[in-house]
Amino acid sequence: MNDVRFEPKIIGFLCNWCSYRAADLAGTSRRLYAPNARMIRLMCSGRVDPTFVLKAFSLGADGVFVAGCHPGECHYVEQNYKTMRRFILLRYTLEQLGIEPQRFRLIWASAAEGQQLAAAIDEMVEQVRELGPLDWPELPVGGDAYEEALEGMAQESEEWVEAPV
Numbered sequence: 001m002n003d004v005r006f007e008p009k010i011i012g013f014l015c016n017w018c019s020y021r022a023a024d025l026a027g028t029s030r031r032l033y034a035p036n037a038r039m040i041r042l043m044c045s046g047r048v049d050p051t052f053v054l055k056a057f058s059l060g061a062d063g064v065f066v067a068g069c070h071p072g073e074c075h076y077v078e079q080n081y082k083t084m085r086r087f088i089l090l091r092y093t094l095e096q097l098g099i100e101p102q103r104f105r106l107i108w109a110s111a112a113e114g115q116q117l118a119a120a121i122d123e124m125v126e127q128v129r130e131l132g133p134l135d136w137p138e139l140p141v142g143g144d145a146y147e148e149a150l151e152g153m154a155q156e157s158e159e160w161v162e163a164p165v
């Protein structure tokens with residue numbers, strides 16, 4: 001019997017102004033969230049191109065979340081409303097491709113909501129753990145290539161964050 005617990009790989013795209021700071025706050029207040037999540041910082045949730053999500057899944061992520069400022073509090077006026085609309089469409093599309101809705105999540109978290117963000121991440125990890133690995137047979141899963149590709153994505157995002165506006 002195999003009693004090794006499945007540890008899902010979760011990729012999170014977080015807005016710099018709210019949710020990334022919430023994740024920081026969770027860390028500094030010692031509210032530990034599941035270590036399964038790899039965070040990628042972007043200036044705004046509106047920056048999350050649907051291809052980023054598809055790329056994360058295609059690289060072997062078992063779940064992906066996008067986290068941003070609450071509606072009405074986006075630093076780029078109404079970009080997170082765009083995020084919301086994209087999320088609904090993308091989640092529907094992913095379902096058509098056989099990816100369960102629990103694997104793709106949108107989380108709103110202000111900079112003060114470290115606890116809430118951590119709880120949402122924990123909940124997602126548990127839901128994806130119950131679903132098991134995302135079994136797209138044609139996809140490369142894990143390994144050095146996966147790690148390198150993730151680093152590449154994080155670097156691309158960092159460059160974007162640092163670019164003058």
Ligand code: FES
Pocket residue numbers: 015016017018019043044045046067068069073074075076079080
């Ligand atoms: S700046 Fe946070 S979602 Fe737009």
